[in-house]
Amino acid sequence: MDLFSHAWTALRAAVAELPDEDFERPSGCAGWLVRDLVCHLVIDAQDVLITLVTPAGTEPTVDAVTYWKLVDPPTGEDPLDALIPRLAAAYxxxxxxxxxxxxxxxxxxxxxxxxxxxxxxxTRDEVLTTGDYLTAYVLEWTLHHLDLIARLPSAAEPPAETLAASRAxxxxxxxxxxxxxxxxSDALLVGTGRRTPTDAERAALTGFPAKLPLILG
Incomplete structure (x- = not known):
C-alpha cells in the first residue's frame, strides 16, 4: 500500500508540473494526447474511490496478479476509449x-x-482484498506515468521502487x-508493446516463452 501511495503521488506531481503546451503532445497511449491520458487518470481515480467503498462478502476470486487479464490489442472501437478524448477536450x-x-x-x-x-x-465482477487491489494499481500508475512522459524528456520519471515492483x-x-x-522501464515498455524492441533487445528475447506484447485489461 505504501507503493500505491508512492506511485500515485509521483504521477500526480508529474501532471501538476507539466506546462500547458505539453497537454497537446502525444502520450504513450496510442491515439491519445497527454490531456486524454490525464482525463483517463481522473476516471481511474474515481474507480479507486468506488471500489474502496464497495465491500464484498464472498471469498476473493483474484489477487494482485490475476486481477490483470491478458487481452487482445485495442481496436479503437471501445466506446469508452472514444469518449475519453471528447471529455478531455471539454475541459x-x-x-x-x-x-x-x-x-x-x-x-x-x-x-x-x-x-x-x-x-x-x-470490482469488474471480481472480489479481492483491498491490499491486492491497491497493489495491482501500482502497475497501472507506473505504466501510465511512462505513458505520460513518453515524449516529454524533461518530465519526472516514475520512482525506482515502483518501476521495480511493476516489472516484477x-x-x-x-x-x-x-x-x-x-x-x-524497458521491460515494461517493450513487454506491454509500448515500444518496439531494438535489435539487441529482440536478440535477448530469443526463446522468451511468453507471447509479446502483454496487453493488460
Missing amino acids: GEPRWLKFHLDDVGSAAGRAAELADPGVRVG ALERIAGTAFPASFSD
Missing part, C-alpha cells in the same frame, strides 16, 4: 484537468491510506522473467 484549459485530477486524485490517495488491506472489495508484477503475469539486460 478546455489544462488547469481544469489539473484541478480535477488533484481534487479526485487526492481523495483516492487518502482513501487508500485509510483502507484496511484485509477487507474484501468488488509484469513478470508474474507473463510467467517468466525479462532478460537481465533490460532496465525496469
